[in-house]
Amino acid sequence: MTTDKIEQPPFVIVGGKVWNGIADKPLIVEEILIKDGRIAEMGKTVIRPTGATIINLDGHTVMPGLMDLHVHVTQNPKCPLESITQYSDVFKGLYALGPLHDLLMNGFTTIRDACAFDHTYVTVDLKRAIQQGLIVGPRMFVAPHMISPSGGHGDLAGLMASEFSYALKVKNIADGSDGICRAVREEIRGGADWIKFAGSGGLGDPYGGPDITTYTQEEMNILVRTAHDLGIPVCTHVYGTEGIRRAVSAGVDSIEHGSLASAEDLSLMEKKNIFLVPTQYAILHDLDQLSDPKYTACIPAFLVQKKLKYAESLRSAAEHIAKSNVKIVFGTDAGCFLHKDNWKEFPEMVKHNIKPLRALKAATSTAAEMLNHPELGTLVVGKIADIIAVPGDPFHDINLMGKVDFVMKEGKIYKHQNP
Ligand SMILES: [Zn+2]
Secondary structure (H helix, E strand, O other), X not given: OOOXXXXXXXXXXXXXXXOOOOOOOOOOEOEEEEEOOEEEEEEOOOOOOOXXXXXXXXXXXXXXXXXXXXXXXXXXXXXXXXXXXXOOHHHHHHHHHHHHHHHHHOOEEEEEEOOOOOOOOHHHHHHHHHHOOOOOOOEEEEOOOEEEOOOOOOOHHHHOHHHHHHHHHXXXXXXXXXXXXXXXXXXXXXXXXXXXXXXXXXXXXXXXXXXXXXXXXXXXXXXXXXXXXOOOOEEEEEOOHHHHHHHHHHOOOEEEEOOOOOHHHHHHHHHOOOEEEOOHHHHHOOHHHOOOHHHHOOOOHHHHHHHHHHHHHHHHHHHHHHHOOOOEOOOOOEOOOOHHHHHHHHHHHHHOOOOHHHHHHHOOHHHHHHHOOOOOOOOOOOOEOOEEEEEOOOOOOHHHHHOOOEEEEOOEEEEEOOO
16 A cells, blocks of 8 residues: 555564665665664664564565655646746646655655746745645755746747747846856855856757757856855756866756756766766657657657767767766756656666666666755664555666655655555
């Protein structure tokens, strides 16, 4: 059965093989004692406090709660333009309740929302509502809007001429040092955990290609410096070499997509300790279907044309990523497709030659490192008890990541399906 938020601490998890988020593979069967939302003890056997609930996860791999650090919970992939331009901010918030639930049920106990297109700070409100227990969802980190130059990837005006008046009201467009400085400070005032900006063009806009660089070096420098001065990290939507080089030089913390990166770009990122969130499912999974008119019937023509034009370059960049030693963090761009499918990033990464261990670390310990939250992402005594389980060994069958049947977030159980 599926249970909805049972609060009966302490818990003792028994019977499962534990992967702690760091080791090369699942270790031997270990028990875990959870008290007050934290991992209190781990070992061959642990204390069973009076009144403890025993959870038997025999036959399962027990691992840290997963993190998807690139989602858009306010975006409905069934009607993307409508959800971006016609949903009110309140409706965007209501829509997000479904995706938040789906992500948590998939075992994602932490997410980073990588921007909404709204007039207020809907994702900041969602984060606070989850913190206060008003709604159910993963722990959220939020980049409220994508700061973008006029005519850049985040500028809605050209995407939907008929919605021009809406686009003009969205406050993510900033040009020049003063404009960018103000935009960054306003984001932080509004509750941003991360600043996001459009460092290059993309596939989902009608302007130039994803290899076009949209901000000057000076603009990127002032953006990153303003955010860092206020203690806030910066991520950038960027695809190709020039954008990556400028973003690296400006000192960003993560590159989102990087889908046209060369081997040299990736080694530069590695040297500067800049994380890559490659969102491979969203970008690569349908490349083989783009010549099928049935598949493309509902996709905007410009998007199909762009993907076809860059298909080979996107495939070869995926090979560079697999061969590189850059720190990969799991992110999906869910919202461009259904949030309940976000786990498919795991098999997509493995299909493109990223080892299962690297993919699983990307969603646990490496993700926690990028967030600079060492209390998350590993199963170690003292850490926050975000714990999930899958039936079997995902190191041998990565598709098991779509079968998460136990979810605990901060010591509370949100899902427990008995076989
Ligand atoms: Zn995105």
